[in-house]
Every structure is written in C-alpha cells, then in structure tokens.
Amino acid sequence: MIPRNTNFLDEHPMLIQEYAIYTPAIAEFFKIICEWIDNRVPGAYIYGFSRLGKSRAIRFWMKLLISEKYGNRIAFFDMNHKNHDRPSESTFLTELLIAFDHKLKSSGKISDKYERVVNYICCQAKNKSTNYVVLMIDEAQFMHDQEYKWLCNIQNDMDEMGFRFTVISVGSHELTYQHEIFAMAESAYISSRFMVRSYAFNGIRNNKEMAYVLRGYDEDSEWPVGSGKSFTAYFFPRAFSAGFRISDSADDLWEIFFELAPMVLKSKLHVPMEHIAKSIEYIFRELSGPEVLHVPIDKTCLTKAVKQTGYEHHMHAVGLIVGRKR
C-alpha cells in the first residue's frame, strides 16, 4: 500500500506524481525518530541533500507510521516552513495554525495566535490522552534563530502545563551549518535544545536498495484502490501477466545511476529518490500500453530515462558542495 494524495483520487498517482514509495531510507528515518520519541528529546534535526525524498517521507509516511506504531499515545504535527527574509512572530504563528488546519488561522493579535497555538497543541494531546507532542518542521534550513526562540516559548509554556514537546527539524544540509552558527553565537541554548541530536537522511545506496524500491512498483502498490493491481500491472497488464517486473532492471538502473554520478560522490553515492521515481515514471509513460507483451527495457532506454530527470546536473551541483565541504 502506497500512501497518496486523496485530493486527486481519479488520477493515477504516478501520472500526477502524488505518491511515495516506501524506501529503506524512510525505514531508517522512522527508526531514528522512534528512538528520539522514546527518549522524549526536546529537539533534533534531520538533514540531507535535496531531492532525497525527505519531504515526501514526512508528507506521505510519517503520520501513518507513527500512528501505526504509537497509536493514540502521541500527538504528531507536521509543518512546512516558508522562507521569509524577515521573520515575524505573527506570520510564524499563522503558519503553525495553517499547518494544524486550525479554524482561525490569521485573525487576532500575536498573543491571541500564540494562545491558540498552545491551546490547540495541548487540546490535541489531551484528546489523545497523552502529554507528549511531536512537531516536525520541514524546510527547517530556512528557520531563523528568532523562530526557534518562539518555539522555545511554546515549549516552556507547555512544559509548565505538564506537556512534553519535541521539535524535529528536517531540512537540507544547510541545517548542519545552522547548528554550528547557533552553537557559536549567543543562541547556543537553541542549539542545545533543538539541535543536540541529528541524523543524515539517506538516498538509495546500492543495487539491493534499488531493487527494494522498484519492488514497490511491482508489488506494494495498488491502483485503482481495491483492484489488487500494482502500478506495473496497471501500465503493463499483458506483460505483467507474462512475468514482466520492473524490479528485474534494478541492477542495470543502479549501474547507470552510478556511472552518471560525479567522481567525488561515487565512493558514497546516495541516489535521490526523486530521480529514481521520475525515471520509472518516464519508462511507464513511454513504454506502457494494454497490448504490450514485451517491454523493451535495455540500458539505453534506462539511461535516457535517467538523463531526462536532470540527474547529472543535480549530482554535479551536489558534488561541488561535497567537494567544498571536504
């Protein structure tokens, strides 16, 4: 089962790119989050280069996985932070209220909004009969120290009321610099509160993981809902019956991704999930048909699929950053 956007139920999720395949990276990501949750850490951050699938993991999988594991024992919220040149408390609180889907998002003074945010979080926790709340902030690399200070206020107030509040920031690799800046500057307490623990989000690291991901298209997916047809079976009905599986091309696909990656990254390659998904989508789009019995997937075709995703340019940019960091 692949979580997908319920706003577009009539469209195939692959065609509108509103789905997320469960990957080994998500499994690891979730495992580390569970560890933090169990330890009730006040804050932590997760970083990783862009396009690895962090946002999709949060958007499509986190709520589901947390509710599966913890049931009603945790109140979990996620928000997508928006970049502002000048942070404003009012805007920040409004964004939080938008993320909570609160009925009153923007009305009132800062104090009204603040009260609304704190009460909402506490009410949700109370409704789940817990005193523990987790807030996951995506695109946290854009967050200013001011915004962390406001979160700090919320955390303190909640603490007084007997609620524990964990803030997990998720963002690109800039988060690691931010941690250092906070640690060196006067805002060291922010660093010690929200950035003590960290974890690097992984991409796809070898052919085995690639096969695991591709098996998601062959087996662990379904469209239309309740039909029992996987994505591969939907696009290649005859070929699928005849034994065609996209996961059989995992080794070839990994090789291509490896070959096309810059030298500097090859020793520790993390293939972004977006490029894998877009490659598969391209293949499915271009080669699919109800009558297709033999799917002509060869290395040339796979290379074309990978190249059209802009993988080379992206990895080149990543390579430059990694090179600079080293």
Add this chain to the structure above:
Amino acid sequence: MRASWIDGSIREFESFWSVIQRFIMLNAILPRDFSEIYFQENNFKEFSTNYASNCFKHQTFRQDLRVSQTVYDHMTLNSIEKTFADQTVESLKYCPICINSLYHSIYFQIKWVSDCPIHKVKLLNKCHNCGRGISVLFNRKMVHSPYCCTWCLSPLYTDKNLLLNPPIIEESVDFKRIANWCRYMAKIAPNYAVFQKKVFNSSYMPEEWFYPLYKEISEKPLPNLLKSCKELFVEDWKGTYKCGLKSIMVVSTLASSEHGKVGFRVSGVETSTYTAIFKSYRRYLIKKELGRYKRSINSHRKLPSDCSPTLRYIEIHEKYVAIRTLIRRMDQYHQPERYWFLRAEVDMKKFFYIDDTKALQLCKNAQEVEWVSSHILIEELKSLYTEALVVSKEMIKMGVDYECWPLKGKLLPCSFVYRDQKNEQLIFKCIQNRLSIQSLKVTSPYNY
C-alpha cells in the same frame, strides 16, 4: 478545519453559556470570527444563552465541539422555552464553588433553583467584585472577556489552567430531579400550549386530547371513553351510601399512595352538595394526620400549609370521587327533578360565575350533569397543569423523588356555565388564562 476543544469535556448539565466561553478562551476567538463562522449571514446578534437562538449556526458549533445532538440539546433550556419562558432568568446565577472549576449548569438558570445541587450553597446572581448582575446574553463583550463579569470584566474563575483540565463535577441526585422536572415540562409543553390556545366550543367535547392529558397527570388508569370514567370512579367506591337525612358512611380505597393501599372512612350528614361530604372528610384527615382535638380541628378551615403531599393528593382524589358520587346518586335514585329549582347567581355580566356545585345545580338531568362534570374535570386538569409547575418545585425542595407528583388542592375556577335563555341549552365557557381570571376576581370554589 478544526478548533481547539477537549473531547468529552462538557460536563453533565453544563450550560451553553459555560461551554461557549470555554471555547472562546481555548481558541482566543474574536467577535469578527464569530460572525464569520458561527452566525447566519455573517450577522453578529445578541442572544440569550439559555436557549438555542436561530441566528447562531448550532450545527457548525456542535461539530466543532464534537458532541452528539443530545448532549448539545441539554446545554440549553430550549425544550421548555416557548411555554415556560417565565421559569428561567436572564441574569447569570452561579455557584461560587462550581465557577472556579469553570462550570456553570443550565439548571442554575431556572428561576426557582436557589441552591447549588452539588455544593448546597446559595447561588449568586451578582458579580463578587462590582456587585452588579451578570447577563447571560451572548454579545461582543462576552467574546472579548469570557468567563468574566460583563460590567467590571473581573474574571469569575481563579485558576485559568483548569481550562485544559476541566475538573469532573460530582453527580447530584438533585440535578437528576431538576432534569426530571425539565423533561416533564418539555413533555407537557405541547399540550399545555394547546390548553392555552384552545377555545371551548359549547357543543364540542374534545375527547381526543382530554384523555392523553388526563393520563399525563392522573395516576389512575386511562378510561377508554368518557363514560367509563364513571365506572372507574365507582370501582374506587368501596363503601355504601345511604340516601336521606341520615348519617352516611363512605369508605374508599386508594390504589396507589405513598404508603401503599390505604383505606379510610368518611362520615357526615347528607346534603345536596358533595362539599359537605368533603369537608367532613377533610376534618377526618386533619384529625388523623395532626392528631388534634375536635375543637382545634374545627378551627382549621384550610389545609395546613405544611401538610404532607399525601394529604393533598387524597384531598384531590376525593374531590373527583365526590363529583362522581353526585352523578351516581342522580342516576340511582331517579330524582333529576330535585335539582330543578336550584339556581345559580347572576352577576353583572349576565353570566354565572360558578363553582362545581353550582354548575351541577344548574343541571336538569343526568346527561347534563355528565356533560358539566366532564367539562369541570377538563378545567381542573387545565388548572392542574399550571399547578403542576408549582407543586413540582415544592417536591424538589422537599427532596421527594417523583415521577407523577401529587395534585395540589387549590384549583382555580377557570370556567363557567350558563343556560341560554332562548333555547334552554347549557353553555360552557372557559376563561382563557390566569390573568383574566384574576382580573375578574373570582374566588376559588375550593376555599373552604
């Protein structure tokens, strides 16, 4: 879209006033937001929180509170609003202890509820700070300063932290009793409204609504037809009756009373009216209950105010029995002519303002007696509805659990009978409401 609210935090019998203000506090909501989200046509209007106003989007609010319709309905006194609006107060009555738990019960707003059923303290109706009455009107002021005095804006609570941990309110039997009362009021309200509006037609006996109402307030089994009323009462009549100027012996049984089956005797001198029978019976009861000497008993012209509800109940019961006795006698002795010469007094407006006895004295035959006495019963029932309110309150104060309360003795004369001079027909008219009765200054026929 969601609003902050703790599921299941509405406590038993909590008022809409209390709930909406806790909601305002949790959501830091502004009047403008209220207009947009919860008011019809975005139009903020004042309304009494005792009732569910039509200008408010209750369905939306209920969904935000995530409660069932039943729970939501119990937050207001809507079920009794139209008929018994005079039973509630528009200024806030609150228990000083409950309010600290951010709790206010809708039953505090009932006029005659003076003590908190939980803490047994007097309910306050003034602000502890400025000493002015606090309104229960939902208005902008309330939204700006929830759970505060509407005049000086001082908070009525002491610990705001309880907002997220609303304490559990103890259950109280008295609350249940008041709830019973409200349920009963809601049940009788539609019929009561009919009583208020219905105009009796002299030639029409509205049986179809007489019986259901009769069942509502009477502990006796419901007769299938009006005629069977007679048999029903006769069945209760266990003793013998002697005609003539000799002493009479009357024995009756009460099928249901507080002490189970009770038998009693009535002795007196036969007269042409049942009033004398009843008077003697009353003397007997007073003697039995109060154990006083005959001399002092005779001085008791009225039932003592502190007499037991049973005594009051028996009094009414016997009244019906007495009416039926008259009818029975008339049939039994075939002496309709003996009432020929009886006349009622005529007043300035050429109507006979009569009591039951005089009405019966107007009758020429058994059919007329049947007709008049049936109307009298209806009129008595009508009065009893009004009295039921008063009695039920007394019952609650006395701590009596009741499902069907005893009937009160003093009934108002709501009707009059007169004979049309042209066609000799008896005409029955009723007075519409209490006010007009009072303005006519008619004294109760049961003021012995």
